[in-house]
Structure formats: structure tokens, C-alpha cells
Amino acid sequence: MRWLCDFLNSSIGKKISVGLAGLFLCGFVVPHLLGNLLLFVGMAQFNAYAHFLQANPLTPAAELGLLALFLLHGTVALWARWQNWRARPVGYDTVASKGGRTIGSRTMTYTAFLVLAFLILHVAMFKYGWGSAFHDEELFQRVMDFFRNPWIAGGYALALIGLGLHLSHGFESAFQTLGVNHPKYTPFIKVLGVLFAVAVAGAFAAIPIWACFLGGAK
Amino acid sequence: MNAQEKTMDVTLRVWRQKGPDQPGRFVSYAAKGVTPEMSFFEALDTINEGLVAKGEDAIAFDHDCREGICGTCCLTIEGQPHGPDQAATGCQLHMRAYKDGDAITIEPFRARAFPVIKDLVVDRSALDRVMASGGFVSVNTGSAGEANAILVPKDKAEAAMDAAACIGCGACVAACPNASAMLFVSAKVSQFALLPQGGPERDRRVLAMQRQMDLEGFGNCSNEGECEAVCPKEVKLANIARLNREYIRAMFWSHEVHPKVDLEGQEE
Known part of the structure; x- marks a missing residue:
């Protein structure tokens, strides 16, 4: 299995690992978002969905798989970032882009840490009820209780804009990394990447904004 | 047109480094009477002629063909490798890209895999x-085959x-x-x-x-x-x-x- 170690150790193998794990995480985000949008439908429907997930025997396995994907995505990317930092020990006095970088690609490391911090709080608050007054309330109630606080709602919206920026580069970049670059469909993937980032960030952020500032949590 | 009117004075802020393990620093040089038709490297040549005449060490920079085909030049000009032009090497850059009074920072290509040999010359x-x-x-390709x-x-x-x-x-x-x-x-x-x-x-x-x-x-x-x-x-x-x-x-x-x-x- 030396070849597998060589693969994970190589610059191309690292980016393929990060890109592939990232695409799987994108695949997780879509059903998660669709489920959350049930908050807009009503309390009973959302709570029924939450009970269905909690009672499903496959849920713990899926959670472990998700954790493994996050760890792979994060640790390999961080390892690559460390090597990149070492690859230029003396930096430039003046740096001027000629047009390759985007705001999303420039901020990948920052948005990554923003999303990481957000995820830790997010799981602690909503899954384990950290900071909640009760520990046995229905999930709909817990969401609304948290989002009544404008600081929490604002912080959530901000972190989700960070996720959107991360996706605006990451989605398209993962396809390039997997060797998918062709004049017939690369322009489509680029547009799809931006639309995906805007849709995911916008729809997720709409929940705390609606709950806190538009009277959803009344 | 009076050529005299079109000359300009620019300041080149150049990375100077005596050797691979020596510390480097920026040194500013005034390039006076530069014409827009001059190539960027000719402006550097002009400064070097002045330095040599004064008995100082000329600025070392890589160049060979000066027509964009050899890949020898390796200057980072104002934060852009090969300078501001699109699809051109540093040797194809002309002073018409600049105006009187400009200060232009010139650095070597920066990477751990490209150690500086001297001034603006790196080992690629x-x-x-x-x-x-x-x-x-x-x-073994032998002699040219049937195309x-x-x-x-x-x-x-x-x-x-x-x-x-x-x-x-x-x-x-x-x-x-x-x-x-x-x-x-x-x-x-x-x-x-x-x-x-x-x-x-x-x-x-x-x-x-x-x-x-x-x-x-x-x-x-x-x-x-x-x-x-x-x-x-x-x-x-x-x-x-x-x-x-x-x-x-x-x-x-x-x-x-x-x-x-x-x-x-x-x-x-």
C-alpha cells in the first residue's frame, strides 16, 4: 500500500483528497438545508422531521462519516497550507494580482476557520443544547430561543456568508482538481458554483434573519 | 516631435543581495532621461553603466534573447512577475508603460525552490x-522519419x-x-x-x-x-x-x- 501513502503525500493527491471531501460535504449541505427550510413550513412539520432523524438508526453512522469527511478535508488542507507557507520563506515587498484570484479564493483559509468555529458552536448549541435554558425542549423551540438573541442570529448570518465565500471558490475548484476542465462545461460549472454558494449561504442565513429580525420567533 | 520633451525621470527601487546567504535590501536608483522607446532592461542597463563608471557593483539581472523567447528574465516588477503587460516577458516591457516621476519596485522571483544567487538573479x-x-x-529518434x-x-x-x-x-x-x-x-x-x-x-x-x-x-x-x-x-x-x-x-x-x-x- 505504499502507493496510497505516496498518493496522500503528493501535492496532487492532497488536493484531490481535499476537493473530493469538499464535494461530498457540499452533498451533505443540500439535504441539511432542505430539512432546515421546514422551519418556515411550521413547528409540527419541523419537529416531526427532527424526530425522524433522531430515531433513525443510521443517523449515528452518518454523523461519524460526516466527521471523518470534515477531518480529512480540514487536516489535509491545513497540511498543504503549511507547506505553501514554507514554500516562500522570503515574501514580496509589493504584490499585485494580474487577475487570477477572487475574493473567495483569497479568503479560503480565513473562511475555513470561521466555518470551523461556527460548526463547533452550532453542534454544541443545537445538538447538545449548550447554552440552552432547557435540555428537553422540542428542536423548533430551541432554534427560536437561540435566534431571538440578535447577537447569535447576526453571528450565524455572518458565518454563513463566510461559508458562501468558501463555496464560491471551493465548488468550482474541486472540479478542476478532479480534472474536469472542458470548454463545453467549465463555464457552466463556474456559474453553478457561484449560484450554489449564493443559494446555500442565502437560504441558511435567511433562517436566523427571519427568526430574529422579521418576527419569525414570536 | 521633439524627443527631448518625451524623456522622463523614474526611480527604480531594486533588491540588492550580494550572495545566496547574504541579507538583502532595497536600494533606490534614479534613472534620468529615460525615453518611452527604451525597453525596461535598457533603463536598467543605463543605471548599470552609471554604477560601473563610479566603480560600484552593477545590478545583476538575468536576460538573454531580449525578445521573449528564451525564458531567462525573472524580474518581479511592481509585484507582477514580468511586469504589467499581458502575455509578455519582462524583456518585452517598455518604458512607455510608465510616466515621469514613477517609482518602480523590482524584486527577484520569490520561492524556496528558487534561491537568490545575486540581486535579481535566482537559481531555477x-x-x-x-x-x-x-x-x-x-x-532513439534517428534521422527524421516520414512526417x-x-x-x-x-x-x-x-x-x-x-x-x-x-x-x-x-x-x-x-x-x-x-x-x-x-x-x-x-x-x-x-x-x-x-x-x-x-x-x-x-x-x-x-x-x-x-x-x-x-x-x-x-x-x-x-x-x-x-x-x-x-x-x-x-x-x-x-x-x-x-x-x-x-x-x-x-x-x-x-x-x-x-x-x-x-x-x-x-x-x-
Whole structure:
């Protein structure tokens, strides 16, 4: 299995690992978002969905798989970032882009840490009820209780804009990394990447904004 | 038109470094009476003539053909490898890009794999070692064969030529926020992978060149695209996607494994 170690150790193998794990995480985000949008439908429907997930025997396995994907995505990317930092020990006095970088690609490391911090709080608050007054309330109630606080709602919206920026580069970049670059469909993937980032960030952020500032949590 | 009216005075802020392990610093030089028709390097030549006349050490900078085909020049001008022009090398830059009173910062290409030799001259032999590790076809070509003995589709020939346009200047490494050499390696892998003659060794080649690239201490590609934007020969990011495909193919569909190589490119 030396070849597998060589693969994970190589610059191309690292980016393929990060890109592939990232695409799987994108695949997780879509059903998660669709489920959350049930908050807009009503309390009973959302709570029924939450009970269905909690009672499903496959849920713990899926959670472990998700954790493994996050760890792979994060640790390999961080390892690559460390090597990149070492690859230029003396930096430039003046740096001027000629047009390759985007705001999303420039901020990948920052948005990554923003999303990481957000995820830790997010799981602690909503899954384990950290900071909640009760520990046995229905999930709909817990969401609304948290989002009544404008600081929490604002912080959530901000972190989700960070996720959107991360996706605006990451989605398209993962396809390039997997060797998918062709004049017939690369322009489509680029547009799809931006639309995906805007849709995911916008729809997720709409929940705390609606709950806190538009009277959803009344 | 009176040529006298069109001259300008600019300040060049140049990185000076006596040797590889010496500390470096910026030194400002006034270039007076520069004409717009002068090439950027001629402005540097003018300063050097003045320095030599005063008995000082001339500014060392790499240059050879001065017509954009050799890939020798390696200046980062105002934060851009090869300067502000599109699809051009530093030697093709002219002073008409600047105006009277401009201050222009000139630095060497910066990367761990490109150590500074002196002033603005860097050692880019890392790219040569990547080529030596696999950038060739191991056949005795003999005398020129019949041109149509091996048929090549025109679109493949064109794409291979576009990749082979790479002059190995290293601007992609210099511009990359990660100091990655992926665009260079992808161009060199592509020019062979696209042609039938490169077919028999394609798996072995991509693994060997990738391994050597990593050993040289270049960074990892994160698809920023700055390399494509500065490339004087307009080598495209599509080549990096091809390199990734070649690598996946070699890694998962061939019997080849990474060759064990040391830093000199010698197989153990």
C-alpha cells in the first residue's frame, strides 16, 4: 500500500483528497438545508422531521462519516497550507494580482476557520443544547430561543456568508482538481458554483434573519 | 516631435543581495532621461553603466534573447512577475508603460525552490531537474522519419504545441500565492500526453515529474489562477486539469508506482 501513502503525500493527491471531501460535504449541505427550510413550513412539520432523524438508526453512522469527511478535508488542507507557507520563506515587498484570484479564493483559509468555529458552536448549541435554558425542549423551540438573541442570529448570518465565500471558490475548484476542465462545461460549472454558494449561504442565513429580525420567533 | 520633451525621470527601487546567504535590501536608483522607446532592461542597463563608471557593483539581472523567447528574465516588477503587460516577458516591457516621476519596485522571483544567487538573479535549476526526471521520450529518434508515419489529429497537435510554448521562465511559480510549479509541470506533462509518441511512458512520466516537483519544495496548487494570468506564453489552467487526470490515471489505473528519487533526480 505504499502507493496510497505516496498518493496522500503528493501535492496532487492532497488536493484531490481535499476537493473530493469538499464535494461530498457540499452533498451533505443540500439535504441539511432542505430539512432546515421546514422551519418556515411550521413547528409540527419541523419537529416531526427532527424526530425522524433522531430515531433513525443510521443517523449515528452518518454523523461519524460526516466527521471523518470534515477531518480529512480540514487536516489535509491545513497540511498543504503549511507547506505553501514554507514554500516562500522570503515574501514580496509589493504584490499585485494580474487577475487570477477572487475574493473567495483569497479568503479560503480565513473562511475555513470561521466555518470551523461556527460548526463547533452550532453542534454544541443545537445538538447538545449548550447554552440552552432547557435540555428537553422540542428542536423548533430551541432554534427560536437561540435566534431571538440578535447577537447569535447576526453571528450565524455572518458565518454563513463566510461559508458562501468558501463555496464560491471551493465548488468550482474541486472540479478542476478532479480534472474536469472542458470548454463545453467549465463555464457552466463556474456559474453553478457561484449560484450554489449564493443559494446555500442565502437560504441558511435567511433562517436566523427571519427568526430574529422579521418576527419569525414570536 | 521633439524627443527631448518625451524623456522622463523614474526611480527604480531594486533588491540588492550580494550572495545566496547574504541579507538583502532595497536600494533606490534614479534613472534620468529615460525615453518611452527604451525597453525596461535598457533603463536598467543605463543605471548599470552609471554604477560601473563610479566603480560600484552593477545590478545583476538575468536576460538573454531580449525578445521573449528564451525564458531567462525573472524580474518581479511592481509585484507582477514580468511586469504589467499581458502575455509578455519582462524583456518585452517598455518604458512607455510608465510616466515621469514613477517609482518602480523590482524584486527577484520569490520561492524556496528558487534561491537568490545575486540581486535579481535566482537559481531555477529545480525546473530542469523536474524535466530530467521524466520530461522526455526514451526512443532513439534517428534521422527524421516520414512526417505522416504517425498520424496526429490537428486539435491534439495544436493543444500539444500550446503546452509546449512554455519557456520555463518560472513566472507561474513566482506569481502563485503558494509558490507552486503546477502550471509548468502540467505544460510539460501535457505536451507529451497529447501526442502518440508520449503515450508509452505517460504514467511513469507523470509520477516521476510530480515526485520531483514535490521534492524541490514547491508549494501546493489551490487553483488560484494567478499562474495563468502572468504566463507570458498564455499556458492555460486546462493543462493543470490534464495533469490531474494523468496523475489519477497513473495512480489508480496503471501498474506504475512513484519512483524513489533523491534531490538530484537520480533514481535510487
